[in-house]
């Protein structure tokens with residue numbers, strides 16, 4: 121790696137290992153790899169390129185927005201792409217042209233009629249069923265009526281059915297069990313009506329690890345591909361973070377007592393002290409709310425970041441340690457027995473690793489792929 125590198129290191133091998141670990145967990149179920157939000161900040165194109173070289177590659181890839189699906193299609197003409205976003209009349213032509221699989225999330229006959237009126241070619245869809253997430257989807261007990269409607273339109277090819285689990289990473293599994301029961305009722309109702317809904321899928325990462333009943337014919341891992349459990353609830357299986365953040369010591373100075381270090385006197389020096397700057401800040405995606413709370417690794421020691429995180433830099437206290445300009449700094453990653461991972465940041469911010477990895481993928485942040 122370049123000297124004085126400052127940016128993300130995406131460990132493609134760790135992502136592939138996580139993929140194989142997930143495959144192992146779900147046995148015969150296929151994988152729909154969730155690569156929305158630029159693969160949760162890891163780089164959609166690089167992640168899909170790597171997964172496509174696997175012997176048992178994903179059955180499909182899923183993204184949230186049409187723009188993401190179209191970029192993916194540009195790079196990969198042959199992969200199957202599921203678009204989570206509900207099908208809208210203005211998107212139908214683009215979806216059909218790009219050969220994407222859309223999502224039907226409405227049971228309103230007028231909406232469906234309007235959609236179908238815009239379809240000139242055939243279009244494949246999966247039906248999204250609401251079993252308890254209450255964000256999108258057709259109500260679990262009205263699927264038979266919906267499939268009855270959809271049958272009238274030969275241009276609309278129903279190729280799958282899915283639901284999304286709202287609480288699958290909770291040690292109390294009651295809510296998820298209820299969602300799975302509702303989904304099973306919906307599937308049984310369709311079966312009784314002689315309707316075959318195509319590919320059946322439900323499990324996000326929480327469903328994959330904690331709810332084998334939700335594995336069905338395919339699963340949709342997101343965060344666990346990138347090396348994290350969705351919450352602090354963990355199984356025995358180890359996952360490996362796909363993202364590290366590294367930088368270097370840019371400058372060192374001695375600060376007199378009673379001085380403000382960084383903006384607004386958030387940190388005042390209590391004695392004469394040595395501090396060092398690191399050229400990454402909130403414009404690169406380090407949350408400003410971690411000010412005075414971040415820990416970084418230099419050499420074989422942890423150091424505390426002090427004062428406000430600024431747009432372009434953070435400052436650490438280095439005491440009498442032999443830290444030099446140009447030394448490597450690990451903000452997320454591990455060396456020896458020391459580790460800082462996205463949970464260390466998330467716990468301080470009352471958030472989850474999803475938000476950390478997505479926001480570090482800022483326009484200005486460099487990305488280096490370790491293959």
Ligand SMILES: Cc1ncc(COP(=O)(O)O)c(C=O)c1O
Nearest residue numbers: 154284324325340341342343350
């Ligand atoms: C519909 C759907 N399926 C699967 C996933 C993947 O979830 P996770 O990252 O928790 O594995 C998401 C992510 O939010 C989603 O929206």
